[in-house]
Amino acid sequence: MLDASGDQASGLRGIHHPVKVISVSSGKGGVGKTTVSVNLAIALAMQGNKVMLLDADFGLANVDVLLGLHPQHNLSEVLSGECRLEDVIVSGPHGVDIVPAASGKKRMAELDARENAGLINAFSELTASLDMLIVDTAAGLSESVVSFTHAAHHVLVVVCDEPASITDAYAIMKVLSRGYGVTAFKVLTNMTRGAEHGYQLYEKIARVTDRFLDVTLEHAGNVPQDEYLRRSIQQQSSVLDAYPSSRSAQSFRALAQQCERWPLPASSRGHLEFFAERLIGAEPRAAAV
Ligand SMILES: Nc1ncnc2c1ncn2[C@@H]1O[C@H](COP(=O)(O)OP(=O)(O)OP(=O)(O)O)[C@@H](O)[C@H]1O
Numbered sequence: 001m002l003d004a005s006g007d008q009a010s011g012l013r014g015i016h017h018p019v020k021v022i023s024v025s026s027g028k029g030g031v032g033k034t035t036v037s038v039n040l041a042i043a044l045a046m047q048g049n050k051v052m053l054l055d056a057d058f059g060l061a062n063v064d065v066l067l068g069l070h071p072q073h074n075l076s077e078v079l080s081g082e083c084r085l086e087d088v089i090v091s092g093p094h095g096v097d098i099v100p101a102a103s104g105k106k107r108m109a110e111l112d113a114r115e116n117a118g119l120i121n122a123f124s125e126l127t128a129s130l131d132m133l134i135v136d137t138a139a140g141l142s143e144s145v146v147s148f149t150h151a152a153h154h155v156l157v158v159v160c161d162e163p164a165s166i167t168d169a170y171a172i173m174k175v176l177s178r179g180y181g182v183t184a185f186k187v188l189t190n191m192t193r194g195a196e197h198g199y200q201l202y203e204k205i206a207r208v209t210d211r212f213l214d215v216t217l218e219h220a221g222n223v224p225q226d227e228y229l230r231r232s233i234q235q236q237s238s239v240l241d242a243y244p245s246s247r248s249a250q251s252f253r254a255l256a257q258q259c260e261r262w263p264l265p266a267s268s269r270g271h272l273e274f275f276a277e278r279l280i281g282a283e284p285r286a287a288a289v
């Protein structure tokens, strides 16, 4: 019903429901974080969600390359206050909003007070109504990786069946749980021979974390090694658009459905202040890591 002013929507416009923030991390490089981030974001958008994809890999800006986009601005200009987040966002396939990475290798820990304020303002003033924010992080365990991963509500750890991938996935969970109090992780097995192999790999990791870490693991899904996925990347397209019936496209749709089931943040404030504040306030705990 219309109110006295004749504008029922006026009351609703100011309400932003919480945004689910999912970081995609791995420890080891080259295990598929960017591939997963891009295809997950597009699968979620295809399922009706308003999605933003943040490229938080400050070393190598990948997301725009993967999708053949040519951004004019990037996050570093937002940090320095030269432009607003809205000016940096590039519209990707299926209406996914893409925030290209800041150029250079500046770490989150090195931002000065003005840049910190710029980042918080940029996210909290974002007017677009979002359902999900997917954060593609860099490899390794740098301050910036830890900050972005710690700021997310759900941490998706991508792992493939290689000793270095397994030990690095363990390392990132160890740092985040002992140092930052992050105790729940979703594991995505990638480049496997199939669902069974993926589950065995997940169990291998869960056995080690159960023994040595105080964390809860969940198998978020499995993406098999898929030639069609590789080809879609060469074509600068998502596999969901290029090869919708491929095995990897099916896996990304299942993963997106899984992500939809993960709970929303408890914060009733909504929007992205929570994310931005956690990003800046990522202080390690006193306990040794
Ligand atoms: N399931 C898969 N099947 C086939 N190829 C894959 C699969 N997942 C990833 N790849 C390939 O692996 C390579 C590395 O993937 P990607 O760039 O997404 O990894 P990354 O973890 O983001 O790397 P970096 O740590 O350098 O950012 C890419 O060439 C991609 O095509």
Ligand SMILES: [Mg+2]
Binding pocket: 033, 034, 035, 057, 062, 137, 138
């Ligand atoms: Mg990457």
